[in-house]
Amino acid sequence: MSVDELKEKLAYSCNILAIEGHWDQILGHVSARIPGEQAFLMKPHSFGFEEIRPYHVIVCNLEGEKIRGDYERHSEVFIHSEIYKARPDVNCVVHSHPPYAIAFGSLRQPLRPISHEGVIFHDNLPLFDYTTALIRTSELGAKVAECLKNNRGLLMKNHGSTVVGESIEQATLYAIFLEKAARIQLSAMAAGEPTWSSDEEAKLKFEQIYHARRLGNMWDYFVRRAKRASID
Amino acid sequence: MSVDELKEKLAYSCNILAIEGHWDQILGHVSARIPGEQAFLMKPHSFGFEEIRPYHVIVCNLEGEKIRGDYERHSEVFIHSEIYKARPDVNCVVHSHPPYAIAFGSLRQPLRPISHEGVIFHDNLPLFDYTTALIRTSELGAKVAECLKNNRGLLMKNHGSTVVGESIEQATLYAIFLEKAARIQLSAMAAGEPTWSSDEEAKLKFEQIYHARRLGNMWDYFVRRAKRASID
Amino acid sequence: MSVDELKEKLAYSCNILAIEGHWDQILGHVSARIPGEQAFLMKPHSFGFEEIRPYHVIVCNLEGEKIRGDYERHSEVFIHSEIYKARPDVNCVVHSHPPYAIAFGSLRQPLRPISHEGVIFHDNLPLFDYTTALIRTSELGAKVAECLKNNRGLLMKNHGSTVVGESIEQATLYAIFLEKAARIQLSAMAAGEPTWSSDEEAKLKFEQIYHARRLGNMWDYFVRRAKRASID
Amino acid sequence: MSVDELKEKLAYSCNILAIEGHWDQILGHVSARIPGEQAFLMKPHSFGFEEIRPYHVIVCNLEGEKIRGDYERHSEVFIHSEIYKARPDVNCVVHSHPPYAIAFGSLRQPLRPISHEGVIFHDNLPLFDYTTALIRTSELGAKVAECLKNNRGLLMKNHGSTVVGESIEQATLYAIFLEKAARIQLSAMAAGEPTWSSDEEAKLKFEQIYHARRLGNMWDYFVRRAKRASID
Numbered sequence: 001m002s003v004d005e006l007k008e009k010l011a012y013s014c015n016i017l018a019i020e021g022h023w024d025q026i027l028g029h030v031s032a033r034i035p036g037e038q039a040f041l042m043k044p045h046s047f048g049f050e051e052i053r054p055y056h057v058i059v060c061n062l063e064g065e066k067i068r069g070d071y072e073r074h075s076e077v078f079i080h081s082e083i084y085k086a087r088p089d090v091n092c093v094v095h096s097h098p099p100y101a102i103a104f105g106s107l108r109q110p111l112r113p114i115s116h117e118g119v120i121f122h123d124n125l126p127l128f129d130y131t132t133a134l135i136r137t138s139e140l141g142a143k144v145a146e147c148l149k150n151n152r153g154l155l156m157k158n159h160g161s162t163v164v165g166e167s168i169e170q171a172t173l174y175a176i177f178l179e180k181a182a183r184i185q186l187s188a189m190a191a192g193e194p195t196w197s198s199d200e201e202a203k204l205k206f207e208q209i210y211h212a213r214r215l216g217n218m219w220d221y222f223v224r225r226a227k228r229a230s231i232d
Numbered sequence: 233m234s235v236d237e238l239k240e241k242l243a244y245s246c247n248i249l250a251i252e253g254h255w256d257q258i259l260g261h262v263s264a265r266i267p268g269e270q271a272f273l274m275k276p277h278s279f280g281f282e283e284i285r286p287y288h289v290i291v292c293n294l295e296g297e298k299i300r301g302d303y304e305r306h307s308e309v310f311i312h313s314e315i316y317k318a319r320p321d322v323n324c325v326v327h328s329h330p331p332y333a334i335a336f337g338s339l340r341q342p343l344r345p346i347s348h349e350g351v352i353f354h355d356n357l358p359l360f361d362y363t364t365a366l367i368r369t370s371e372l373g374a375k376v377a378e379c380l381k382n383n384r385g386l387l388m389k390n391h392g393s394t395v396v397g398e399s400i401e402q403a404t405l406y407a408i409f410l411e412k413a414a415r416i417q418l419s420a421m422a423a424g425e426p427t428w429s430s431d432e433e434a435k436l437k438f439e440q441i442y443h444a445r446r447l448g449n450m451w452d453y454f455v456r457r458a459k460r461a462s463i464d
Numbered sequence: 465m466s467v468d469e470l471k472e473k474l475a476y477s478c479n480i481l482a483i484e485g486h487w488d489q490i491l492g493h494v495s496a497r498i499p500g501e502q503a504f505l506m507k508p509h510s511f512g513f514e515e516i517r518p519y520h521v522i523v524c525n526l527e528g529e530k531i532r533g534d535y536e537r538h539s540e541v542f543i544h545s546e547i548y549k550a551r552p553d554v555n556c557v558v559h560s561h562p563p564y565a566i567a568f569g570s571l572r573q574p575l576r577p578i579s580h581e582g583v584i585f586h587d588n589l590p591l592f593d594y595t596t597a598l599i600r601t602s603e604l605g606a607k608v609a610e611c612l613k614n615n616r617g618l619l620m621k622n623h624g625s626t627v628v629g630e631s632i633e634q635a636t637l638y639a640i641f642l643e644k645a646a647r648i649q650l651s652a653m654a655a656g657e658p659t660w661s662s663d664e665e666a667k668l669k670f671e672q673i674y675h676a677r678r679l680g681n682m683w684d685y686f687v688r689r690a691k692r693a694s695i696d
Numbered sequence: 697m698s699v700d701e702l703k704e705k706l707a708y709s710c711n712i713l714a715i716e717g718h719w720d721q722i723l724g725h726v727s728a729r730i731p732g733e734q735a736f737l738m739k740p741h742s743f744g745f746e747e748i749r750p751y752h753v754i755v756c757n758l759e760g761e762k763i764r765g766d767y768e769r770h771s772e773v774f775i776h777s778e779i780y781k782a783r784p785d786v787n788c789v790v791h792s793h794p795p796y797a798i799a800f801g802s803l804r805q806p807l808r809p810i811s812h813e814g815v816i817f818h819d820n821l822p823l824f825d826y827t828t829a830l831i832r833t834s835e836l837g838a839k840v841a842e843c844l845k846n847n848r849g850l851l852m853k854n855h856g857s858t859v860v861g862e863s864i865e866q867a868t869l870y871a872i873f874l875e876k877a878a879r880i881q882l883s884a885m886a887a888g889e890p891t892w893s894s895d896e897e898a899k900l901k902f903e904q905i906y907h908a909r910r911l912g913n914m915w916d917y918f919v920r921r922a923k924r925a926s927i928d
Contacts (some may be wrong), residue, residue, distance in 0.1 A: 006723075025911055025917055026917045043914065046810055046916070046917070048921065051734070053919070054434055075904075090838075099883075100883070102811045102880055104884075104887075105890065106810045107887060108878045114335065115331070115334045115335075115391075116329065116331070118390075127847065131897060132893040132895050134901065155804035158809060158810055158893045165300065184331050185887075186884075186887045187332070187887075188336075189421045189887035190654055190887045191335070191339060191419075192341060192421060194338035195389070196338065197390045201364050204365045205365045205366065207367070208258060208307075208365060208366045221258045221278070222257065224280075224825060226427075255551070275516075311670065321693055348491075378538055412563070419564065419567045419654075420567040420568075420571060420650075422653075422886055423571060424573060426567070426571060427570050427571075427572060428596075436597045440597060449510040450508065451491055453489055453510070453511070453512055456512075473740045577798065578802045579830075580723075580854075580855065651795075651882055651886075652802045654886060655799070655800070655803060655882045655885035655886045658802035659854075660802065660854055661829075661854045665828050667832065669829045673830070685721055685722045685742070686721065
């Protein structure tokens with residue numbers, strides 16, 4: 001995939017996140033590793049997710065420095081750079097502040113497979129609480145990556161969530177589904193005592209629903225939907 | 233009613249469900265029995281409910297095989313095929329993942345007639361928990377049909393809901409009303425201890441409100457509303 | 465005010481209610497007494513609140529019979545006719561199914577002046593529970609009127625709310641504010657133990673905020689807002 | 697900054713508040729001190745926040761009297777005039793009725809830094825409960841100012857919130873963030889027992905996120921967003 005194609009996909013990721021629960025004014029960022037380079041594409045500061053177009057996208061290196069692009073780098077670039085260093089399998093990182101995931105993370109409870117979406121993160125959603133402040137150094141970024149381990153994402157206590165994937169599609173969709181799972185679990189917990197899928201069924205459901213071909217169908221759908229909601 | 237008319241109605245059912253609480257990206261499906269055939273119409277995979285138009289609709293037989301149509305079959309076709317086998321009175325099946333019904337189902341509590349809508353399912357809303365995974369075989373579909381018995385619908389634990397009806401109109405409206413009833417009960421339970429209609433009054437209310445002529449008026453209204461919200 | 469002007473105002477009342485929390489597909493109705501006649505204007509059946517235009521409005525007499533108009537009468541006309549008989553000061557009745565008021569009514573708790581809006585109904589919001597079924601006879605309508613007494617409205621358990629006023633403006637606005645008060649109280653009760661204004665302050669606030677001139681300003685605003693949201 | 701520029705900014709503040717959680721029909725008001733004058737600009741009565749344009753803005757003096765402008769003064773002008781007298785550092789006052797802040801204020805609980813936004817008001821959000829009625833005299837306005845002390849805002853029990861700032865930008869954004877913090881805390885409290893940032897981290901986060909340059913970026917974004925949502 002060319003860098004131009006990646007930029008377009010990254011812009012759609014932002015546009016999709018804006019309308020699927022991850023809007024937080026100009027905050028939150030998505031990045032994508034550039035194949036064959038020690039660098040990654042990233043959403044710049046000062047724009048809302050819905051405003052991002054391919055020409056906004058900047059390029060940063062694994063030290064977290066901006067090396068190309070017209071717009072300002074988010075100060076939390078180190079979440080991305082350190083995860084790319086620690087996780088060669090990861091090609092996209094979504095960091096955002098979805099409100100239900102934040103409320104849920106403050107409860108220090110495990111995310112349960114109460115709905116389909118919960119199976120993605122069942123038993124593998126660490127809670128990062130080394131700090132609740134911004135991740136503005138490579139040292140703190142490394143702490144996030146260490147907490148993430150081999151998981152698909154983590155909650156950052158009193159801050160937000162970070163979700164990773166092999167592709168922009170995967171990380172974007174998993175981020176959306178994490179917020180939905182948190183929303184459903186919160187509403188169940190507010191009303192009573194929820195029950196959930198067994199570990200075995202959760203594993204089976206994950207394989208049934210969230211494999212590559214289906215994620216491709218879902219991504220295509222969300223792109224169509226984002227185009228219909230476009231601010232242009 | 234001709235197959236073309238049924239296809240149009242089925243497309244409206246999908247469009248209506250998309251804006252009345254049953255949206256879940258490309259997931260969820262509606263089917264309608266073809267009169268005089270051992271086959272049924274069905275929403276295909278890979279499209280959102282709001283995107284469905286009559287030409288998308290596919291045809292499946294009672295073994296769950298696609299026999300006509302250009303688009304991909306949902307793997308859970310067996311929910312539909314087995315219900316049609318077991319319930320000759322059913323001509324439409326709506327399977328979807330409405331978030332409040334999912335949260336509510338995880339609580340293993342009876343749905344109560346707290347609002348008008350609750351009377352539709354009072355004392356006849358089984359909770360299917362044989363599996364919380366996908367229904368991808370005729371055996372599992374038969375288990376769903378067995379749990380459904382003669383009722384108007386069921387909750388599928390940690391999965392969603394399935395609602396049936398004599399007509400597309402009836403099943404679609406009942407599905408909408410199930411989600412609304414779950415939403416209202418959850419909000420009442422979060423704040424305190426709700427009370428509800430007696431069994432006798434619930435029965436009376438069901439007869440007063442949800443008879444065929446009124447469902448026709450309601451359906452016509454929802455079609456007008458879906459047309460106004462159309463993505464075209 | 466001419467009957468034509470009243471019809472226009474009644475149509476706006478419906479349009480406003482549709483977007484301020486009282487939407488329930490084709491259910492719910494508003495009526496307005498015709499000055500100098502033993503009759504009243506009323507929203508007809510089969511239309512959503514947002515669809516009503518002056519030509520839809522029908523005329524019923526105090527026996528609940530339709531005496532003019534092209535469209536179908538709601539079967540619960542007796543809520544209106546009996547209140548008009550019992551309450552000469554009332555010129556408008558709003559009956560609807562706002563979801564938070566229904567959830568709240570099921571809890572059998574007093575509505576508290578937690579927000580401004582709560583002061584309108586503090587200590588004067590009866591809970592009608594003689595039946596939770598439809599009000600389809602003059603006898604049942606009389607029971608509602610009896611429960612209402614001299615108050616501004618009541619909750620109908622497991623059904624909805626009925627709010628009255630000297631004018632269409634007043635009843636419509638009070639109905640909107642009742643639902644908002646219920647929504648805020650439910651969210652406070654879900655999270656903890658709310659406190660509220662003293663009786664003395666609630667009385668003072670009611671006089672400060674909800675007097676005739678201010679209701680006029682509010683009504684004018686809601687009409688502008690409804691026009692902007694018009695489906696035409 | 698010229699008075700015309702201030703009027704434009706004040707109109708945008710109103711438009712932004714309308715779509716970011718502070719809508720309450722025609723209620724709520726924003727004011728801005730006129731540099732070098734004993735007077736301030738203020739949103740007039742009878743309009744919704746989204747309707748305000750620069751020509752609506754009126755001018756009041758520190759006695760709370762309207763001295764210029766075509767439209768009616770809000771009776772609670774004294775919240776503004778007395779804060780301007782007591783707090784020379786304050787150049788903008790936002791008073792409104794955001795529903796989550798009202799529900800939250802009724803619980804008499806401290807606002808916690810559960811999300812980023814909470815750090816703005818951690819340990820400095822007084823609860824004004826001298827009265828829950830309107831602030832219609834300079835004496836009551838002085839009580840509000842006294843309760844506010846040197847803080848960034850306060851909750852007014854069973855009424856709303858008042859947030860202040862050095863600039864229109866700052867007060868507007870802080871008002872939005874207060875409501876968001878209350879919403880997230882309420883949802884966490886409804887589901888369990890939230891935890892939050894330490895005082896030290898809350899202080900650090902405030903310095904990291906909410907400094908002048910970032911508030912400028914956020915404001916510019918919200919202006920673009922309000923323009924896209926404009927009713928014109």
